[in-house]
Amino acid sequence: MQKVFTMSFDPSSLTYNEAGLIPCIAQDEESQEILMMAWMNAESVSRTLQTNKVTYWSRSRQSFWVKGESSGHVQQLIDLRVDCDRDCLLAVVRQTGPACHTNRRSCFYTSIQKDEEVELMQPMM
Amino acid sequence: MQKVFTMSFDPSSLTYNEAGLIPCIAQDEESQEILMMAWMNAESVSRTLQTNKVTYWSRSRQSFWVKGESSGHVQQLIDLRVDCDRDCLLAVVRQTGPACHTNRRSCFYTSIQKDEEVELMQPMM
Numbered sequence: 538m539q540k541v542f543t544m545s546f547d548p549s550s551l552t553y554n555e556a557g558l559i560p561c562i563a564q565d566e567e568s569q570e571i572l573m574m575a576w577m578n579a580e581s582v583s584r585t586l587q588t589n590k591v592t593y594w595s596r597s598r599q600s601f602w603v604k605g606e607s608s609g610h611v612q613q614l615i616d617l618r619v620d621c622d623r624d625c626l627l628a629v630v631r632q633t634g635p636a637c638h639t640n641r642r643s644c645f646y647t648s649i650q651k652d653e654e655v656e657l658m659q660p661m662m
Numbered sequence: 663m664q665k666v667f668t669m670s671f672d673p674s675s676l677t678y679n680e681a682g683l684i685p686c687i688a689q690d691e692e693s694q695e696i697l698m699m700a701w702m703n704a705e706s707v708s709r710t711l712q713t714n715k716v717t718y719w720s721r722s723r724q725s726f727w728v729k730g731e732s733s734g735h736v737q738q739l740i741d742l743r744v745d746c747d748r749d750c751l752l753a754v755v756r757q758t759g760p761a762c763h764t765n766r767r768s769c770f771y772t773s774i775q776k777d778e779e780v781e782l783m784q785p786m787m
Binding site: 543544545546560562564569570571573574586616617618619620621622625627637638639641644645646647648649650652653654655656657 | 668669670671685687689694695696698699711741742743744745746747750752762763764766769770771772773774775777778779780781782
């Protein structure tokens, strides 16, 4: 990959919504599967970069959410990317076990096909 | 892929934010690259499914945004997926040309590496 420019990174340079959050998509580095989408605040972004453990902000619990801290299904950060509008992040991760709380590898396990929803994958054992 | 259950789909069954929007991630069906993330309302979801042309809701213009309608850089819908919380969509697409308005294939063209931002790809010709 060609490095075209570099500049120093500051989490406050990202665009957050009115709640101070930015969406972050997690993609499996190996399979390239999209695992989940969750939210980060500026401090989550800093912690994720410092620890290489993907750390979201839980909107329901209103607290930091180190992915897999209780379940063991951690996401090791491989690469963190920013989009053109600086209002969405992409975390390329090494996922241990399922990413979804339903025990499926990915949260995106349902497909809409001809007005019907079809389940694409089952929970992991 | 094993089909575990099917049920009829209604766009109003999704969870939208206070502005009536749901984020939608676009992934290239072939390369599996994440191309962009934008927003849909319930009518965008219906139109996308009816036409197989990915149709977002432009927050800046407050209007429907048939991706590529003016640029020709259309996204043909291959599969539309819903996540476990029903508050995020994944559109698997066949992308014509660049997805990003900067003329890059993907909007996620910047990587954060050791407190520095590095450009990963250049605009397409």
